[in-house]
Amino acid sequence: MTPGRFITLEGIDGAGKSTHLAALHDWLCARGREVVLTREPGGSPLAEHLRELVLHQSMDALSETLLIFAARRDHLRTCIEPALARGAVVLCDRFTDATFAYQGGGREMGFDRIQVLADWVHPAFAPDLTLLFDLPPDAAHDRVAHRGELDRIESEVSDFHVRVRDAYLRRAAAEPDRIKVLSSDQSKETVRSRVLACAMQLLGSAE
Numbered sequence: 001m002t003p004g005r006f007i008t009l010e011g012i013d014g015a016g017k018s019t020h021l022a023a024l025h026d027w028l029c030a031r032g033r034e035v036v037l038t039r040e041p042g043g044s045p046l047a048e049h050l051r052e053l054v055l056h057q058s059m060d061a062l063s064e065t066l067l068i069f070a071a072r073r074d075h076l077r078t079c080i081e082p083a084l085a086r087g088a089v090v091l092c093d094r095f096t097d098a099t100f101a102y103q104g105g106g107r108e109m110g111f112d113r114i115q116v117l118a119d120w121v122h123p124a125f126a127p128d129l130t131l132l133f134d135l136p137p138d139a140a141h142d143r144v145a146h147r148g149e150l151d152r153i154e155s156e157v158s159d160f161h162v163r164v165r166d167a168y169l170r171r172a173a174a175e176p177d178r179i180k181v182l183s184s185d186q187s188k189e190t191v192r193s194r195v196l197a198c199a200m201q202l203l204g205s206a207e
């Protein structure tokens with residue numbers, strides 16, 4: 001059976017991952033793969049409830065982190081793991097790298113505490129490929145500002161988003177084989193062809 005593959009898209013809010021998620025989804029479907037498009041926090045009925053709390057209910061950083069991992073546990077068990085077992089490509093809008101970046105970096109919880117929870121919730125499990133869309137926080141903020149009402153994470157101060165970006169880039173530097181950094185400061189077509197090249201490199205040997 002064709003092996004399942006787990007691909008995640010990451011980046012600070014406004015870095016442009018949604019556009020490329022849709023393009024990657026269409027490209028994979030055209031190759032005849034079963035594709036499961038999902039997101040975090042969320043992706044299962046319970047996890048979507050928890051997403052609402054995380055994005056709109058005031059809480060401290062530890063409660064936020066624990067709710068995100070509770071959502072992730074349910075999402076893995078009910079959606080991601082069964083899909084990978086069937087041989088599907090799971091395309092996930094954010095995963096644990098986001099917790100390292102937003103809670104570890106942005107909320108200054110530190111990477112070590114996030115790693116403990118990651119090891120507990122999904123030991124020895126990581127995406128096969130992570131596409132990190134990178135953009136300076138000021139440029140990303142200008143894009144997000146046009147979206148209307150912002151949630152409690154999007155509306156964080158600028159320093160928060162600087163720390164999130166820095167944490168993402170540190171993750172990428174530590175795992176360059178898995179995490180590919182794509183500068184969103186280029187034309188959409190250029191970024192799109194890099195996205196597809198990365199996907200082709202991952203899936204090529206399996207097709």
Ligand code: TMP
Nearest residue numbers: 013040041068094095098099102153154
């Ligand atoms: P989205 O708008 O890209 O769907 O993401 C929702 C927000 O949740 C976004 O601001 C990033 C944040 N988030 C975290 O803070 N930690 C996490 O682990 C994840 C997955 C998302």
